[in-house]
Amino acid sequence: MSLEDVSTADIVAAPLETLSFVLPARVTFSRNVFVPVTNICRNACGYCGFRRDIGDAEAHLMGPDEVETLLQQAKNADCTEALFTFGERPYEVPGFLEKLEAFGYASFLDYLYDLCKVAIAVGLLPHSNPGVLTFDELERLKPVNASMGLMLETTASVNAHQGCVGKEPELRVWTIEDAGKLRVPFTTGLLVGIGEGWGDRIRSLKLLADLQRRYRHLQEVIIQPFAPKPGTRMADVASPSSEVLLRTVALARHLLPDDVAIQVPPNLVEIAPLLSAGASDLGGISTVTVDYINPEHAWPDVADLGVALTERLAIYPQYVRAGWYSEALAPLIGELADKDGFRKKRAETGDR
């Protein structure tokens, strides 16, 4: 059975050997730096090892100088993307705004906006993941972001999200849809193994497929396996099996339009079988920082992955070619992108 001819039920239940997978024509990745601006968050997801309470000794808010030093280090290490990551709406946590005021800001979005401008000045394309945003907030951040992201995770109500106001699926769908209305190249994804079932995964993917048919703004959908973290409510829950991941990747490829790349994280999974099931992107691979969400899983060296990779930017080629970016980003994208919208080869940049 070829993947094009099967039903979702076949992909979920048929013996794997009866499903015929093919390797993608091209496998992409981007060289990024992970900038964990703050680990303070209004939510408290059952699987999260990143978030800290505001009074915790490990709670942090990076200052502008610290961020700029990291960005410069990344530029020197040949990165092209600054991945700004945070807890969601940290300013709703009592005490956070006082920390922010120490850096001269009353609004976290103003702070993020300025950090994105610093990244552009350094020569890196910002990609921000601020969690649930309103239409107006997305519109404000769009000119200084090459792309933005929000994991859908799941459309199901799961215990892992108990008490997390921002994990209401409807809110996340609204943000993803508003990004479409604003023509923001967007990254979303599923977190697999947090209590959802096959019906939920199929519903989530069909919803994303519908959004893509309406707005064409989803550049990639990440299929991310849950990874247990010590000290969290889900510390004793097992990660999803490789078979569940493989079937989920195949489902994503089957249900999503062809212009959406399926991304899998190469520090969490064995990539070869997932590439044959329909994945074609490995996401951002950092040569400068660890994956702060899964720090126990080191990034592989791209040269060791055993696959020929094409380097892309934070904004996918089709959106480079279609001009889905602001005037503020145009010079840098012009400098970094080749005629097809991928990253220019070293000889084309003339600087390495």
Ligand code: SF4
């Ligand atoms: S997973 Fe994200 S939203 Fe949930 S607690 Fe952690 S930082 Fe907050």
